[in-house]
Amino acid sequence: MAVWRIRTRRVPGGAASGRRAGRGETGGLRASPVASRALPWVSSMIYGVVLVAGLYYSVAGLGSGTSQPVRIAGFVTALAVLFALEAVEARRYAVRTPPWPAFVLLVTRLGLFVAVATFDNSGLSRVLFVLVPFAAYFTFGRTVSLALAGVCLIVLLASYMLWVPHWYSDANYVSDIVMFGIGLVLAISMAGIAIGEQEGRVRLEGTLRDLERSHAQLTVYAAQVADLSAAAERNRLARDIHDSLGHHLTAIAVQLEKASAFQDRDRHAAKQALANARSSARRALDDVRVSVRALRMETGPLSLSAMLADLVRQADDGHQRVTLSITGEESGTGQAAVTVLYRAAQEALTNARRHGHARNVSVSVTFGESGARLVVDDDGGGFTIAPSAGTEPERFGLLGMRERAALVGGTVEIESRPGAGTRVTVAVPGAGASPLVRRAALDGTFW
Numbered sequence: 155m156a157v158w159r160i161r162t163r164r165v166p167g168g169a170a171s172g173r174r175a176g177r178g179e180t181g182g183l184r185a186s187p188v189a190s191r192a193l194p195w196v197s198s199m200i201y202g203v204v205l206v207a208g209l210y211y212s213v214a215g216l217g218s219g220t221s222q223p224v225r226i227a228g229f230v231t232a233l234a235v236l237f238a239l240e241a242v243e244a245r246r247y248a249v250r251t252p253p254w255p256a257f258v259l260l261v262t263r264l265g266l267f268v269a270v271a272t273f274d275n276s277g278l279s280r281v282l283f284v285l286v287p288f289a290a291y292f293t294f295g296r297t298v299s300l301a302l303a304g305v306c307l308i309v310l311l312a313s314y315m316l317w318v319p320h321w322y323s324d325a326n327y328v329s330d331i332v333m334f335g336i337g338l339v340l341a342i343s344m345a346g347i348a349i350g351e352q353e354g355r356v357r358l359e360g361t362l363r364d365l366e367r368s369h370a371q372l373t374v375y376a377a378q379v380a381d382l383s384a385a386a387e388r389n390r391l392a393r394d395i396h397d398s399l400g401h402h403l404t405a406i407a408v409q410l411e412k413a414s415a416f417q418d419r420d421r422h423a424a425k426q427a428l429a430n431a432r433s434s435a436r437r438a439l440d441d442v443r444v445s446v447r448a449l450r451m452e453t454g455p456l457s458l459s460a461m462l463a464d465l466v467r468q469a470d471d472g473h474q475r476v477t478l479s480i481t482g483e484e485s486g487t488g489q490a491a492v493t494v495l496y497r498a499a500q501e502a503l504t505n506a507r508r509h510g511h512a513r514n515v516s517v518s519v520t521f522g523e524s525g526a527r528l529v530v531d532d533d534g535g536g537f538t539i540a541p542s543a544g545t546e547p548e549r550f551g552l553l554g555m556r557e558r559a560a561l562v563g564g565t566v567e568i569e570s571r572p573g574a575g576t577r578v579t580v581a582v583p584g585a586g587a588s589p590l591v592r593r594a595a596l597d598g599t600f601w
Contacts, residue, residue, distance in 0.1 A: 193348050197285055198240055204279050205233045211276035229273035232266050256293040284337040291345035303338040310334055402438035404504050406431045458484055458492045462499055469503045475514045482521030491582040494558045495528045498580040501551045502530035510534020525583040536570040
């Protein structure tokens, strides 16, 4: 039976370790099993104690008989064979002895124990038989070990009954039996504890391997999350650039074209167009500053009503009439939803001017307990929407509008056909909306 010594080491490399995980290299704790035999010193120690005790018994003259030198030689030889047997087994089977060799070795040891007990005048060598169930436990399990312990105890009792008359009335013999039984119990208990420790260490090693794999997976997942976060941030910046700077640059281009067209015919209108272009440029710069402050978490609460009113004033330049209608209280709308609605209105107004060439645009916002809804209607040229979702060739602005709404659990609905104008409806759940309301928003049944 093997004892697993868990050696751990820290593998440096951070995220790089996670990338190496696919090639079998992982970061974190690494367990390396080092196998050895269970309690290999116990048998040798008992052999040594029996050898010293038997020799002392003979040297001290406690033994008797003319064949004492022969008995001592046989005693020492049998123990020497036992020592050699332990060494050979440890070298041949460094981790665990297979069942059949273990059975052969157990029978051989049992014969040598009988030989040692035969040559030993002191009677102390009977302690060797405690090793029979002890050794059997590691290979054959607890049941066989208990059975062999019972057999050893029965053999000892039988020997007393056959060769020691009235042994049960002699305190020494009764004490020997009691002590032998206690020795058997302690030997089996020690073997059981050793087995339990082995199994615990094996489980620990398996847990460390699982933790190692989990650490590698988490490192890979962290790298993927970082990549996804970077991609999401790039998409967000792209939407901000398109919705803010794109809108203002469109307005500047329109005003400059107007100034160029009216330069010779109406100098006052041309100057006004230039002034409007400069105003749009300043507003673009303000938007950039607001975006920078938002990235630095320095912005205050946003007011959708105020921002939409300013947006409508910018868009209503005499060539395009824009109206604004607001219903309800804005206080229950979160800042993320405010940004989504404002950017959607900005994109819809820009598209109405740039692509639809609309003359009239209406912007209406309705705030309710369950959320807010923005509707932008124009009388422009309109366009054809693909009949199936996911196949319509959306412009980047419309795609960004859908992505923004999805981030807060909202929806975007676009209705248009050539020559009939366009209606854009954006619905977002409120900050305190229930999960049922948010699910309804995602399903398109919010309103």
